[in-house]
Amino acid sequence: MVKKFKALSENQLAQTVRESAQQIWLAGLGAYAKAQEEGNKVFDALVKEGETIQKKTRKAADEKMAEVAGKAAGTWDRLEQVFEDRVARALSSLGVPSKKDIDKLSKRVAELTAVVQQLTEAQESGARKVAAKPVAKPVTKAATPATAKAVVAKAAPAKKAPAKSVAAKKAAEPVDAAAGTATPA
Numbered sequence: 001m002v003k004k005f006k007a008l009s010e011n012q013l014a015q016t017v018r019e020s021a022q023q024i025w026l027a028g029l030g031a032y033a034k035a036q037e038e039g040n041k042v043f044d045a046l047v048k049e050g051e052t053i054q055k056k057t058r059k060a061a062d063e064k065m066a067e068v069a070g071k072a073a074g075t076w077d078r079l080e081q082v083f084e085d086r087v088a089r090a091l092s093s094l095g096v097p098s099k100k101d102i103d104k105l106s107k108r109v110a111e112l113t114a115v116v117q118q119l120t121e122a123q124e125s126g127a128r129k130v131a132a133k134p135v136a137k138p139v140t141k142a143a144t145p146a147t148a149k150a151v152v153a154k155a156a157p158a159k160k161a162p163a164k165s166v167a168a169k170k171a172a173e174p175v176d177a178a179a180g181t182a183t184p185a
Helices: 002-007 010-094 099-132 145-155 166-172
Strands: none
Touching: none
């Protein structure tokens, strides 16, 4: 190539350099235009790909956060249960009844109250029946001990009030203030 340049005259050499420079300049402009045209397409493609990757990573991050939150909630539940168990043991060792114990006792008190109410009603109705019928029905051999007790309890007369002493009777009688003596009621 160097021989070609030597063979050419200086005028021709200048012309060849100008033409080469012109071609390089036009090639550069073409490359710039092509890059600008293709660059927008490439840029848009990169934006779309970035959006896709962002969606995937956000979804993965959300799943991980949900998993971590689930584990944390499970850990808190276990911690809470351990704490409750230890407090319950401490209260139990101090003799403080638990809610379960209190509920059981409340239920038992309600049952006993109902039984006492039934016995009171049965005794009152039995006392009325005894006043009307002085003879109780005999208990048959076929009756169970529980049935026999219930029949006897119904047939038994109501307990009488204890007899008042003479002094108590006198104290209960109204006093005639003018005469200073007790008047029978």
